[in-house]
Structure formats: C-alpha cells, structure tokens
Amino acid sequence: MNHSERLAQSGELLTSAEEKNVMAYKQALIVRTDLGMGKGKIAAQCAHGSISAYLKADSESRAAWVNSGMEKVVLKVQSEKELATLFQKAKKAGLPAAIITDAGHTQIAPGTKTVVGIGPAEEDELDALTGDLKLL
C-alpha cells in the first residue's frame, strides 16, 4: 500500500493530502478501552494527549505537522500495561510522547492513566511503534 492509500485508509487526515515528496508527519493517540470511558471523556483525554505530545516535539516537527494538516490517528489498547509499554517504547525511540493521568473527577478513579499521545513524528517511526494497533 502506498502512502496516499494509507492516508486515505487511515481516515483521520483532516485537512489535506501530503505531497509524495514531503516527509509525512503524524500523531497517534492511543486510548484504553478497558476503562469504559464515554465518548466525551475520550475526546477530552485525547485532546489533552494531543497537545501534551505536541508541546514535547521539536519546532521543526511541529511546523511540518501543522502545515501538512495535522494528520492523526486514534488507536486502542486494552490495558494500562499496554499503554505504559507503548509510552516507554516511544520515549526510548526518542519520539515526543505524553501519558495522560486523569484527575478522576468523573467516571474513573483519580490517577488513572487513560491516553498516550505520540508525535508529531515521522510516519515511519510512528508506524513502527503503533502499526499493529487497531483503530478506536
């Protein structure tokens, strides 16, 4: 599958296709499904993960990602262990990554880890870590 086909299939390219000859930057938001969070809660946690990871990226990656439409993909894992492992792997790979801990005012217990945001990062590097995960 080529780059454009993957982008089309991934479905979360929000504003524009990438040029073939431009390095593709992407962000992954990985959500725990075992917590039974509602859709509003998931959206808030993902927005939090998105900005937190963005703020950890270097300025070049930020600009490349923003200027190419902020492609992102929302994926799922089924446990805190899987979430924590992905976070550690991302950090080890040198990618900007943030793990979100909920304040627990609603729905779930305080201190619960809910979402990991990784990137913006080069698509190939991100896919190496997250390519096996399913879309939420």
Place this chain on the structure above:
Amino acid sequence: MNHSERLAQSGELLTSAEEKNVMAYKQALIVRTDLGMGKGKIAAQCAHGSISAYLKADSESRAAWVNSGMEKVVLKVQSEKELATLFQKAKKAGLPAAIITDAGHTQIAPGTKTVVGIGPAEEDELDALTGDLKLL
C-alpha cells in the same frame, strides 16, 4: 489544599475548579451530534479543534492554560447551523476559535464541519458563550 497542591495531586487537571484568585483559563470543544460520528472520529476531530484553537490564542493565554492543567470541556450541538453560530460569536467576542472541516475519507462527506474549538480563554468569557450547552 491550595492551588499548587491540587495541581500536583491531580497531575493532569482536566476539570476541577480553579482557585478564586487565579484567573481560570479553559477551552471548550463543541461537537455536532447529528453526524453520527464514532468515538474515534470524535476524538480525532476534538484533538484537531483543540490544537487549532490553541494555536490561535495569544502566548499569555496559552501559558496560563498549559500551566494550570489545560482544563477543557467537551460540549454538544445538534446542527451545523448551531456550530457555525457559536464559531461566529466566539470570533466576534475576540476569543481564539477554530472550526474543523473534515477531509471526508471516512464516515462523513468531505467538507463537513464537525467541531469548534474555543479557547484557551478566560473561563467567564467562555461560559458566556457556551454555558447553556450540554456535555457530550
């Protein structure tokens, strides 16, 4: 418990009340429910709206919001007209605001407006626009 202690304890303060004597900054993400988007799609669109509105805020508002835990709320409207009206009102009020248009690769038609992000902005100003909306 004082403000700092609460921040330290909450880790990622998503929803809690701010100290009365600290200017509270908040972001609202408003989602159309009439499109029937799935939870992954909603999360991606909200993340997009969150960063897009953040990038339109001034540096003082950005810093105040990030340093106080990036409080955000996810709200709902039932039509494109309601969404567009909120966006116009936010711009007229001088608040940072972004309306997200989906590329339409999955689930919904290309060009569909899905989410509005408003803020970070002072909580009072945000509530004046969005206080009547229900949580998603």
